[in-house]
Amino acid sequence: MIVASPKSITELKSIIEGHRKVLFVGCGTCVTVCLAGGEREVSISSYAIRMARRLDRNPVEILQITIERQCDNEFLKELAAPASEAEAIVSFGCGAGVQAIAERFPGKPVYAALNTQFLGVLEQQAVWTEKCMGCGDCMLAHFGGICPVTRCAKRLLNGPCGGSTETRCEVDPDRPCAWQLIYERLKSIGQLGRLEEVVPPKDWSTAWYGGARKIVRREHQV
Amino acid sequence: MNRFGQSLLSGRMITTAEVLAPAGADPAALRALSLSVPSFLDAVIVADNPDRIRSSAFSAAVELSRRKAAGVILSMTTRDRNRLALMSDALGAAALGVEGILCMSGRHGSIDICPEAAAAGDFDSIQLVQAMKRMVLDGADPKSKKKAPALNLQIGATVHPYLRPLQLNLMCVRKKISVGADFLVTQAVFDTEEFESWMAALRRRGLDKRTAIIASVLPLSSGEHVRALQRSRMYGPIGDDIVDRISAAPDPAAEGLSIAAEIANILRGIRGVRGIHVIGGGCGLVPPEMFSEKAGWKSEDRGSVNA
Ligand code: SF4
Numbered sequence: 346m347i348v349a350s351p352k353s354i355t356e357l358k359s360i361i362e363g364h365r366k367v368l369f370v371g372c373g374t375c376v377t378v379c380l381a382g383g384e385r386e387v388s389i390s391s392y393a394i395r396m397a398r399r400l401d402r403n404p405v406e407i408l409q410i411t412i413e414r415q416c417d418n419e420f421l422k423e424l425a426a427p428a429s430e431a432e433a434i435v436s437f438g439c440g441a442g443v444q445a446i447a448e449r450f451p452g453k454p455v456y457a458a459l460n461t462q463f464l465g466v467l468e469q470q471a472v473w474t475e476k477c478m479g480c481g482d483c484m485l486a487h488f489g490g491i492c493p494v495t496r497c498a499k500r501l502l503n504g505p506c507g508g509s510t511e512t513r514c515e516v517d518p519d520r521p522c523a524w525q526l527i528y529e530r531l532k533s534i535g536q537l538g539r540l541e542e543v544v545p546p547k548d549w550s551t552a553w554y555g556g557a558r559k560i561v562r563r564e565h566q567v
Numbered sequence: 568m569n570r571f572g573q574s575l576l577s578g579r580m581i582t583t584a585e586v587l588a589p590a591g592a593d594p595a596a597l598r599a600l601s602l603s604v605p606s607f608l609d610a611v612i613v614a615d616n617p618d619r620i621r622s623s624a625f626s627a628a629v630e631l632s633r634r635k636a637a638g639v640i641l642s643m644t645t646r647d648r649n650r651l652a653l654m655s656d657a658l659g660a661a662a663l664g665v666e667g668i669l670c671m672s673g674r675h676g677s678i679d680i681c682p683e684a685a686a687a688g689d690f691d692s693i694q695l696v697q698a699m700k701r702m703v704l705d706g707a708d709p710k711s712k713k714k715a716p717a718l719n720l721q722i723g724a725t726v727h728p729y730l731r732p733l734q735l736n737l738m739c740v741r742k743k744i745s746v747g748a749d750f751l752v753t754q755a756v757f758d759t760e761e762f763e764s765w766m767a768a769l770r771r772r773g774l775d776k777r778t779a780i781i782a783s784v785l786p787l788s789s790g791e792h793v794r795a796l797q798r799s800r801m802y803g804p805i806g807d808d809i810v811d812r813i814s815a816a817p818d819p820a821a822e823g824l825s826i827a828a829e830i831a832n833i834l835r836g837i838r839g840v841r842g843i844h845v846i847g848g849g850c851g852l853v854p855p856e857m858f859s860e861k862a863g864w865k866s867e868d869r870g871s872v873n874a
């Protein structure tokens with residue numbers, strides 16, 4: 346899923362400083378699961394911002410709604426009525442959700458309430474870790490299902506750097522070295538031989554470096 | 568073949584030293600650095616922003632090559648340059664007299680260097696060795712039908728005697744050799760026993776015969792220096808005996824030079840070691856006293872002068 350974290354109330358407050366009636370929109374998918382932008386977080390943030398503005402003697406009216414998925418036009422229809430009442434919209438979706446709403450409401454300021462972080466998994470309660478950068482040409486088969494493009498801090502595709510230890514990555518004591526994980530994993534699935542293959546330079550043209558990507562799948566178009 | 572290539576082939580023990588480019592734009596500092604290179608060195612290896620933003624390693628390498636005091640090897644990290652920059656810098660360096668490229672991934676920028684910078688991470692160090700060797704063997708433009716002149720460059724990489732598990736370590740060494748590394752420079756050695764057991768593993772597999780292993784020493788300058796290195800985890804373990812000697816010495820820097828010279832002597836005696844590289848540990852160039860007889864450096868160990 347897409348993992349995000351909330352901006353501070355101070356930052357959010359300053360972003361909407363000039364508005365007096367604002368619509369806060371939660372998203373019921375990834376950011377609800379990662380406890381950043383679902384119904385609950387929208388409600389807590391609304392309360393905090395309202396209180397802060399009252400203390401500033403600059404009250405704000407906040408409308409709240411949480412829709413199933415902000416990145417899907419189908420669900421954005423539900424925003425038409427409340428959006429027409431508000432001066433501005435604050436999206437608690439990921440960066441894609443914020444932009445989808447902005448496209449849908451051309452005349453309306455739309456702001457992000459979250460910092461969108463990564464594609465990752467829930468590692469343990471309230472701990473998420475990054476697993477994929479969406480490079481567009483998945484190489485996991487070479488590496489026993491552990492992605493060095495994302496999880497090696499130097500993006501090394503042919504083995505560990507000199508700072509690698511059996512317990513940690515050179516960059517962060519809290520993070521395992523991806524190459525130690527790859528080694529253990531290949532050993533456990535009987536594919537250590539893969540380590541000897543020289544992985545050629547990656548073709549990054551499928552990744553973001555060519556600019557924002559677009560997928561058209563004609564077989565699914567009606 | 569260039570001088571450094573001939574040194575590598577000669578089979579005699581070679582000596583190289585690290586050079587750090589000055590941090591400013593003072594032309595006098597660069598000139599002074601190039602004038603201070605001892606003539607007995609087989610080569611200097613110019614480091615590529617290992618600790619902070621410095622005047623470029625490329626410019627220092629070119630200036631040093633112009634003075635012809637020693638062969639010049641340019642370090643290149645895959646951290647700061649994508650393939651376009653790496654390849655074009657190598658072409659320019661070769662044209663201007665640089666004799667070798669040391670390919671490395673580089674210390675991560677987030678560790679006290681420049682945490683805000685985006686890293687290139689286009690190639691890794693093994694892919695860089697491979698790309699450089701292709702330019703050396705097939706000419707500058709592999710895509711062109713016309714055979715371009717091959718580059719006169721020795722290509723090296725770094726290896727890490729203390730990286731474990733050993734099987735993973737040996738895989739890295741084998742890969743670097745298989746893509747054509749002419750020489751492999753180790754991280755600084757303090758624990759010589761562990762180093763010897765790593766070399767023995769290399770010898771058992773005949774890897775020492777397929778490339779030139781150059782072992783590094785690093786003169787410690789103070790107790791604080793030791794602790795900083797231990798924290799950085801850039802090098803292998805530094806034993807208590809060494810820490811105690813540096814801490815108890817009336818002149819810690821002189822003691823550091825003696826310890827480095829002693830380690831160099833031990834390393835020269837280990838079968839398969841083809842040279843010693845002296846890391847400056849933050850100085851522009853290793854202090855010349857490093858190579859004095861007082862520090863335990865015998866004149867016959869000084870390389871080409873006595874070859
Ligand atoms: S190789 Fe690419 S697509 Fe596959 S997990 Fe890694 S970043 Fe994601």
Ligand code: SF4
Pocket residue numbers: 496497498499500501504505506507508509510513514515516521522523524525
């Ligand atoms: S320690 Fe491991 S994960 Fe971290 S940068 Fe080095 S090889 Fe990559």
